Amino acid sequence: MANLIGITATIPSEVVYAAGLIPVDLNNGFITSDQPSRYIEIAERAGFPRNICGWIKGIYAVALESPDIKSVIAVTQGDCSNTHALMEVLHYHGMEIIPFAFPYDRDYDMLRLQIEKLMERLGADWGATLKVHKSMRSARRLLRELDEMTWKTGQVSGLDNHRWLIASSDFEGDVGDFTGRLEQFVEERRNAPSREPRVRLGFMGIPPIFTDFYQYLEALDTDVVFNEIQRQFSMPRSADSRGPSAEAHVVEQYRRYTYPYDIFFRLEDVKKETARRRVDGVIHYTQSFCFRQIQDLIVRKELGMPILTLEGDRPGPLDARTKIRLETFAEMLRERR
Secondary structure, three states, X not given: OOOEXXXXXXXXXXXXXXXXXXXXXXXXXXXXXXXXHHHHHHHHHOOOOOOOOHHHHHHHHHHHOOOOEEEEEEEEEOOOOOHHHHHHHHHHOOOEEEEEEOOOOOOXXXXXXXXXXXHHHHOOOHHHHHHHHHHOHHHXXXXXXXXXXXXXXXXXXXXXXXXXHHHOOOHHHOHHHHXXXXXXXXXXXXXXXXXXXXXXXXXXXXXXXXXXXXXXXXXXXXXXXXXXXXXXXXXXXXXXXXXXXXXXXXXXXXXXXXXXXXXXXXXXXXXXXXXXXXXXXXXXXXXXXXXXXXXXXXXXXXXXXXXXXXXXXXXXOOOHHHHHHHHHHXXXXXXXX
């Protein structure tokens, strides 16, 4: 399928669909594969250093191992700084690289310019983009309901919350099909009994590279009722976005998307949501060799609640040490309640 186009992080996917293309989130292709470690091995055999983020290696290998992906939209500002070098390597291998930059200061005019430059590059326009934007409303509404059923009634587990929200980064290549499957899942969960975990956790940071993270937490009788970045992929505040025009609504949606901007803007959202969801404590996940590890210093000073910082490197199950740390943290939160 020549109309597939890779993305290195969440971007205005409305533009991609409006151009008649199908976005493929390379991160999801990496971590949801049957053997994600194989992609790490491919990258390291190609010469990627050991002390480089596992997600960067995974994206590289997935892109090269996907013959139908000839182009990649790279988030060159607002995501990992290693993306620049990654794109140079992929360009060396013959892939077309299309840059997209989220302005650091969330400047409206600069963001709109980036969206319109992406339209021009892909062959889309505002009319087609707005049509796709409208078609996504049902899915985004259902994702908000799913998220509410996670923290209000416990009818949706932290794992299912994670799975569905993270998939909204590209709608798994088909907005209509995704919406249909999501609607069926939400309808099933509406009839499920309510439940209240003994410990209510928040998860902050990029999605974990551990393959059994949420399952292990559930075995400890704890549940994640707030997935920060995964929730942001679903554009939870899109319905609140306002502007003098439909085009401004789209731009505002991506200005309210917290992930690509500074830690203080993210913390505003985290503080609000952890209070609203009655979170007992937060797990702050950081990836090995990632600049976001430095932000943990600010998170710990600003968040004002118990925090457990976890670091992950390569895909795979939780190691014994991390399990013990999670058990201890959960027990401490149970005693505080």
